[in-house]
Amino acid sequence: MCGALARQALSKTKSEENEPRLSIGVSGETRIARSGGTCRKFSLRIKPLLRLHASVCCTVNPATGVAHMFELNRRTFLSASGAALACTHPFEALAAPVIALPKDVAQRDAATVMAVRTPSPVVGMTFDDGPHPKLTPILLDMLKARGLRATFYLIGNRVVTWPDIVRRIADEGHEIGNHSWTHPNLARYSDKKVLSEIDRTSDAIFKVTGRPPVTFRPPYGSFTKRQRLMLYEARNLPTILWSVDPQDWRRPGASVVAKRILKGSKPGAIILSHDIQSGTVKAMPQTLDGLSGRGLKFATVSQMMGWPLWQSRRFRRAG
Numbered sequence: 001m002c003g004a005l006a007r008q009a010l011s012k013t014k015s016e017e018n019e020p021r022l023s024i025g026v027s028g029e030t031r032i033a034r035s036g037g038t039c040r041k042f043s044l045r046i047k048p049l050l051r052l053h054a055s056v057c058c059t060v061n062p063a064t065g066v067a068h069m070f071e072l073n074r075r076t077f078l079s080a081s082g083a084a085l086a087c088t089h090p091f092e093a094l095a096a097p098v099i100a101l102p103k104d105v106a107q108r109d110a111a112t113v114m115a116v117r118t119p120s121p122v123v124g125m126t127f128d129d130g131p132h133p134k135l136t137p138i139l140l141d142m143l144k145a146r147g148l149r150a151t152f153y154l155i156g157n158r159v160v161t162w163p164d165i166v167r168r169i170a171d172e173g174h175e176i177g178n179h180s181w182t183h184p185n186l187a188r189y190s191d192k193k194v195l196s197e198i199d200r201t202s203d204a205i206f207k208v209t210g211r212p213p214v215t216f217r218p219p220y221g222s223f224t225k226r227q228r229l230m231l232y233e234a235r236n237l238p239t240i241l242w243s244v245d246p247q248d249w250r251r252p253g254a255s256v257v258a259k260r261i262l263k264g265s266k267p268g269a270i271i272l273s274h275d276i277q278s279g280t281v282k283a284m285p286q287t288l289d290g291l292s293g294r295g296l297k298f299a300t301v302s303q304m305m306g307w308p309l310w311q312s313r314r315f316r317r318a319g
């Protein structure tokens with residue numbers, strides 16, 4: 001069943017020229033080469049796109065027994081405990097990175113959005129990693145009471161676990177985006193595996209809501225420029241990052257989360273947060289009212305991009 005619907009391409013109709021299209025495109029061939037020694041190197045070669053060479057070097061200090069790992073392209077994602085694990089299970093270790101903007105994000109490209117240039121006093125609240133069976137409904141109540149719209153980047157395997165909450169998110173005017181199926185560190189994945197994670201999630205959201213997500217947010221922000229361009233080319237999905245990060249996943253407490261969001265937000269901001277964190281949900285009344293009090297309006301990511309409202313769009317499957 002997985003990915004079956006996504007494999008049936010969703011195509012544009014004449015009246016829906018701007019509608020996104022889902023189709024199976026690039027499938028890469030992945031080869032992992034290893035060389036031995038205390039410092040192992042792993043190179044990932046993807047054909048026909050031979051540009052990605054992600055190398056990992058792992059060593060153990062014989063004096064301390066402490067493992068050190070150097071990820072040549074993205075060292076910011078490695079935690080100390082992950083590095084220790086890395087010597088025996090290098091790829092699994094990379095699945096517990098730190099949330100951060102990609103290092104190559106400074107080189108702007110059409111496939112990547114961190115904020116929107118706009119004279120309008122509008123911001124986009126985004127909530128990642130849900131749905132959460134208890135916290136997401138509480139958050140939805142808060143948004144409903146204030147008549148505000150937000151964007152939820154959902155994890156595919158949670159969509160199929162709590163479809164009623166997913167349906168409620170869509171029914172109440174919020175947008176749903178794609179946040180992968182299992183929340184892995186996609187920067188280490190082949191194109192084939194990346195597209196499988198994304199297609200399976202789009203498929204699940206389509207089944208529940210009747211429409212596919214039109215934007216993607218990579219778990220941990222971990223998605224290379226080459227991958228962002230590949231996804232845009234293959235699935236017409238822009239990668240939505242953020243301009244405000246309250247670091248709420250570190251659980252600094254509700255008032256700190258609210259303060260950081262209020263401090264960082266300005267017109268066009270895209271605000272990252274997580275509705276699986278109780279502190280984040282607790283921070284929302286103060287955050288939402290504070291932003292409103294400054295005259296800022298709330299928009300979904302589609303609205304901020306100048307697209308039609310996600311809920312009003314119609315999609316059809318290609319034959």
Ligand SMILES: [Zn+2]
Nearest residue numbers: 128129219220
């Ligand atoms: Zn996430």
